[in-house]
Amino acid sequence: MNHQDEKDKVKLFGIRSSPYVLKVIWALRIKGVKYDYIEEDLGNKSDLLLEYNPVHKKVPVLVYQGKPIAESEVILEFIDEAWKHCGDPILPEDPYERAMTRFWARFGSDKLSPPIWKWFTTQGQEQEDAYAAAIEQLLVLEKELCGKRFFAGEKIGFVDLSLGSLAYVIPIYEEITGVKMITEETFPSLTAWMGNFQSSPVVKDHLPPLDKLQLRYQAIREKFLNSKN
Incomplete structure (x- = not known):
């Protein structure tokens, strides 16, 4: 070469x-x-x-x-x-739709991730308050998804990629804390999206080792809780 x-x-x-x-x-x-x-x-x-x-x-x-x-x-x-002419588009062509795509990706990082992380790394009243705040934001996201297979429609797009880690991280957090956050009854669209995302050909062979990730997050939670004692 x-x-x-x-x-x-x-x-x-x-x-x-x-x-x-x-x-x-x-x-x-x-x-x-x-x-x-x-x-x-x-x-x-x-x-x-x-x-x-x-x-x-x-x-x-x-x-x-x-x-x-x-x-x-x-x-x-x-x-x-x-690679505009290769594969499927990641962002929509329409300027308004592109703007809204960026909006929802930013929503994930600015409004949704902080309360979820706080819920995972606290306990007692602080954890309960963070849980309530996270549920409030997840309900906003559930409404936006509204029965669609992916946020981009039938195929994975920018918002799906930006929020994709939620599909495997939230179940790990639930397992560690013993508290269920996303239920099929309250979040039918998000529940379906999590399954669709993880099983999609693009994603399924490129996930982190979840058992190792769970051990890592368990250690992180214990470190946070111990630092507050």
């Missing part, structure tokens, strides 16, 4: 347990893009990672024609535009 061929290869720097890295992997699969995957050790970051992402020094980083792109949702938009 000559130097030019090497430069043109698509590379992804990540860690497979990261939901931010996984959504990039899922997006690349939607577009049918071949890439080299480089697993990073975040306790001993490679010189290349630090060179490619000197601002945040984090994964994921996608390298395209020798140029790095950082931040997962920036990468998703780039993938959709760079």
Whole structure:
């Protein structure tokens, strides 16, 4: 292989347990893009990672024609535009629909994730209050999904990728806390979406090892609870 061929290869720097890295992997699969995957050790970051992402020094980083792109949702938009005519679209063409897609992805990170995380890492009244706040936001999301197979319709799109980790993380949180958050009675559309998402061809072979993830989250919860005692 000559130097030019090497430069043109698509590379992804990540860690497979990261939901931010996984959504990039899922997006690349939607577009049918071949890439080299480089697993990073975040306790001993490679010189290349630090060179490619000197601002945040984090994964994921996608390298395209020798140029790095950082931040997962920036990468998703780039993938959709760079391989516009490959696979299914990740973002809709219509400007309004594109704006609403970004709105719901931001809703997930700004309004939904914080109370879910607080519920998982607290106990007592603080946990109960966080649970109520999370349920309130999940009901908003349930209404938006409204019987659709995916947030994008019949196929996975930007919002599905952005919220995808909820499909496997929330069941882990429920198992650890012993508290059910998403029930089929209250959240029929979200329950169906979680199953549809995890079983989709794009996703099912590219999930983190859930048993190891559960042990990791168990340790995180215990650390948080112990720090407050």
